[in-house]
Amino acid sequence: KKLDAIGYNNISEKEKSHLENIISKNEWYFKKLISEVLDELEKKKVTDIVMEDFDSSKFKRSLISSEEFKLSYTRLVRLLRLGNIKKWMFDQGEKRGIRVHITTPMYSSQQCPNKKCGNIDRDNRPTQEKFKCVKCGFEDEADFVSPINLRNRFLSDVLKEKLHTMDDFERMIPKRMKKETAKKILSSFSTS
Numbered sequence: 435k436k437l438d439a440i441g442y443n444n445i446s447e448k449e450k451s452h453l454e455n456i457i458s459k460n461e462w463y464f465k466k467l468i469s470e471v472l473d474e475l476e477k478k479k480v481t482d483i484v485m486e487d488f489d490s491s492k493f494k495r496s497l498i499s500s501e502e503f504k505l506s507y508t509r510l511v512r513l514l515r516l517g518n519i520k521k522w523m524f525d526q527g528e529k530r531g532i533r534v535h536i537t538t539p540m541y542s543s544q545q546c547p548n549k550k551c552g553n554i555d556r557d558n559r560p561t562q563e564k565f566k567c568v569k570c571g572f573e574d575e576a577d578f579v580s581p582i583n584l585r586n587r588f589l590s591d592v593l594k595e596k597l598h599t600m601d602d603f604e605r606m607i608p609k610r611m612k613k614e615t616a617k618k619i620l621s622s623f624s625t626s
Contacts, residue, residue, distance in 0.1 A: 535606035
């Protein structure tokens with residue numbers, strides 16, 4: 435809050451040094467956490483993981499904010515330089531032989547994971563924590579719905595092809611497309 439109020443260029447060298455120290459500690463913590471997660475996945479013989487592409491440059495503002503910090507998560511991510519998490523996952527995953535795939539975050543938390551339904555609706559998320567499909571009634575914790583949808587995008591050859599390009603290492607990279615196009619692809623897949 436103080437930094438936002440006075441601006442980075444207006445803080446003292448001591449405050450800049452303190453901020454860099456906080457950021458370095460934070461980066462170390464996240465790299466350590468990523469390493470521990472990938473170690474566990476490697477032990478379980480996991481060869482592929484899928485992440486949403488939450489590139490902060492593509493999202494002008496976050497709809498979600500932190501009550502504790504009174505900031506949008508997008509601003510917090512930029513301030514703490516957490517945009518590197520994807521790179522750290524790639525680098526550490528590659529060393530372990532784990533491919534890190536990236537998919538679009540579009541509708542991953544609004545789409546019903548029930549393959550017989552697949553309804554995409556903002557009202558499926560009545561709260562940040564809860565998912566309840568307005569069409570079929572499927573219910574679960576919201577944090578579990580998105581990973582199911584991401585897994586489906588990875589396991590479906592059709593969705594892989596329509597939503598992604600593949601790099602030289604057969605990793606998924608999201609195609610650039612409008613939200614309406616992504617919604618049409620995801621909706622048609624679940625109904626077919």
